[in-house]
Amino acid sequence: MVTLAICTALGAWWSAGLPLAIGLAAVLVALVFRRPPLLCLGALFLASALGARSWAGLVPQSVAPVAGEVTLLTDPEPLLGGGVRAEARLGRERVQLVARSSSGSVLRNGLAGERSYIRGTGQPLEGRTAPHLRRRHVSRSVMVAEAQAPVPGSSATRVANELRRTLVRGAQSLDVDRRALFTGLVLGDDRAQTNADVDAFRRSGLSHLLAVSGSNIAFVLAVAAPVLTRLGLRPRLVGGVAVVVGFGLLTRWEPSVTRASAMAIVAMVGATVGRPSSSVRGLCLAVTALLLIDPLLVGSVGFLLSTGACAGIALFSERLQRWLPSPLAVTVAAQVGVTPVLLPVFGGVPIASLPANLLAGPAAGPVMIWGLVAGVPAGLVGEPWATVLHLPTRMLVGWIAGVARWSAALPLGEVRARHALALAALAGTGWLFRVRRQRRMPAAQMPGRVTG
Numbered sequence: 001m002v003t004l005a006i007c008t009a010l011g012a013w014w015s016a017g018l019p020l021a022i023g024l025a026a027v028l029v030a031l032v033f034r035r036p037p038l039l040c041l042g043a044l045f046l047a048s049a050l051g052a053r054s055w056a057g058l059v060p061q062s063v064a065p066v067a068g069e070v071t072l073l074t075d076p077e078p079l080l081g082g083g084v085r086a087e088a089r090l091g092r093e094r095v096q097l098v099a100r101s102s103s104g105s106v107l108r109n110g111l112a113g114e115r116s117y118i119r120g121t122g123q124p125l126e127g128r129t130a131p132h133l134r135r136r137h138v139s140r141s142v143m144v145a146e147a148q149a150p151v152p153g154s155s156a157t158r159v160a161n162e163l164r165r166t167l168v169r170g171a172q173s174l175d176v177d178r179r180a181l182f183t184g185l186v187l188g189d190d191r192a193q194t195n196a197d198v199d200a201f202r203r204s205g206l207s208h209l210l211a212v213s214g215s216n217i218a219f220v221l222a223v224a225a226p227v228l229t230r231l232g233l234r235p236r237l238v239g240g241v242a243v244v245v246g247f248g249l250l251t252r253w254e255p256s257v258t259r260a261s262a263m264a265i266v267a268m269v270g271a272t273v274g275r276p277s278s279s280v281r282g283l284c285l286a287v288t289a290l291l292l293i294d295p296l297l298v299g300s301v302g303f304l305l306s307t308g309a310c311a312g313i314a315l316f317s318e319r320l321q322r323w324l325p326s327p328l329a330v331t332v333a334a335q336v337g338v339t340p341v342l343l344p345v346f347g348g349v350p351i352a353s354l355p356a357n358l359l360a361g362p363a364a365g366p367v368m369i370w371g372l373v374a375g376v377p378a379g380l381v382g383e384p385w386a387t388v389l390h391l392p393t394r395m396l397v398g399w400i401a402g403v404a405r406w407s408a409a410l411p412l413g414e415v416r417a418r419h420a421l422a423l424a425a426l427a428g429t430g431w432l433f434r435v436r437r438q439r440r441m442p443a444a445q446m447p448g449r450v451t452g
Helices: 002-014 020-033 036-056 101-107 130-135 155-170 176-187 195-203 214-228 233-251 255-272 279-293 295-299 301-320 326-346 353-381 385-389 391-408 417-440
Strands: 064-072 084-090 093-099 115-123 138-147
Touching: 002 036, 002 279, 002 295, 020 036, 036 279, 036 295, 064 093, 084 101, 084 138, 093 101, 093 115, 101 115, 101 138, 130 138, 130 295, 155 176, 155 233, 155 353, 176 195, 176 353, 176 391, 195 391, 214 233, 214 255, 214 353, 233 255, 255 279, 255 301, 279 295, 279 301, 295 301, 301 326, 326 353, 326 417, 353 385, 353 391, 385 391
Parallel strands: 093 138
Antiparallel strands: 064 084, 064 115, 084 093, 115 138
16 A cells, blocks of 8 residues: 555656556556556556646646636635735636735635635736745636625535634634734644744644644544434434535645545545444555545645644654653654655744643634634624633633743754654664664563463
8 A cells, every 4th residue: 555655646746748558557457456556657647647637737827817706715815015815616627816905805705615706917927936836727817807896605614614614704803913823723824923933833733733634534523422322323424424525624635634634534434334444554544545536636735734643643653652752742743744845845843842732732622612612702702701701712822822922932943854864864774773673582581472
């Protein structure tokens, strides 16, 4: 399974213009005759062909007038100097809307899934954000001149948006900074966060707490557990998948959410059919399926960080617990997993992330669970009960923010590429020494060997 996931990722990264039929035929033959090596090779060819098709669909667009109904795919976020931007579906095309002045005011309060009629001018993608947008299947930017007020979309998105607005309304008693962190911790919504908080969380290695991931999915399923455990086996699976999909709609299906949701569904299906899988196997299945569905995810930083953290915990946390306390072992394992992504993208890994995650991590779960359990009633009943219900939220979010600012100020520096290579060489040398020592050791003296 690990080899299959790696081959699929390599194929998605390669994205050569191979005939799709070659990949499909190789996968089909491998499944019929049970040939794992051929399955891995077929997955590589298939992901490569699908990736090439995805890139081919992003044809550069010239400047041209645009008019029509769009469906918002992301929540509008504010721009410096006024206005908003959001990604939207225009026909079968994914575009970025940039709306200023009156059109920006009209779209400002819209949410993903809602529809609006716009007029504007389509332009090619340019600037530093162009590669990121292309990996999100955005083909061009639309400068919006006129826009109608957004109207509700499908029933599912309508329910998700109403729940989202209820949660935000219930948190109005929190001050602006804490409310922005609350929506980030619970919903992954970072639009209202200040530059100071963004910088503090980044330098303390706590940015992942403001992006929804696997832990958030686990907390949501824990909240739903009293209901799900009362159901039969198959209804429990249906209910669990519905909870995961609903949470994905609520948090906008960002790459980290998509990875976590796919892995949770794989785990639930395996448990239902009586074939539970390990964390590594579940992660590989989820990654393989997602990269075949959307090969461009292979270049998403959020997807890579989420996958790396999960892989690090699955591979190293148990081994590290022989020498470190469990919370520290999990933190170190996650940092090891994300380091190959952080080093080339951000240049280094803050050392302060270790104490910061140990102190702030245990508070993130209660914020998520209490934010959902008490946040909805707070939004429904309003003041003064909303203030009372959110007293624990205020304290927990304040603690996390304080840890972020304190750890960001610590003069601990960062782990750079040369440090990471030295640590990897040291760990590899220690592992080789241990293997050679065990091979030379008589069988009766092997660790854990029971004789007599």
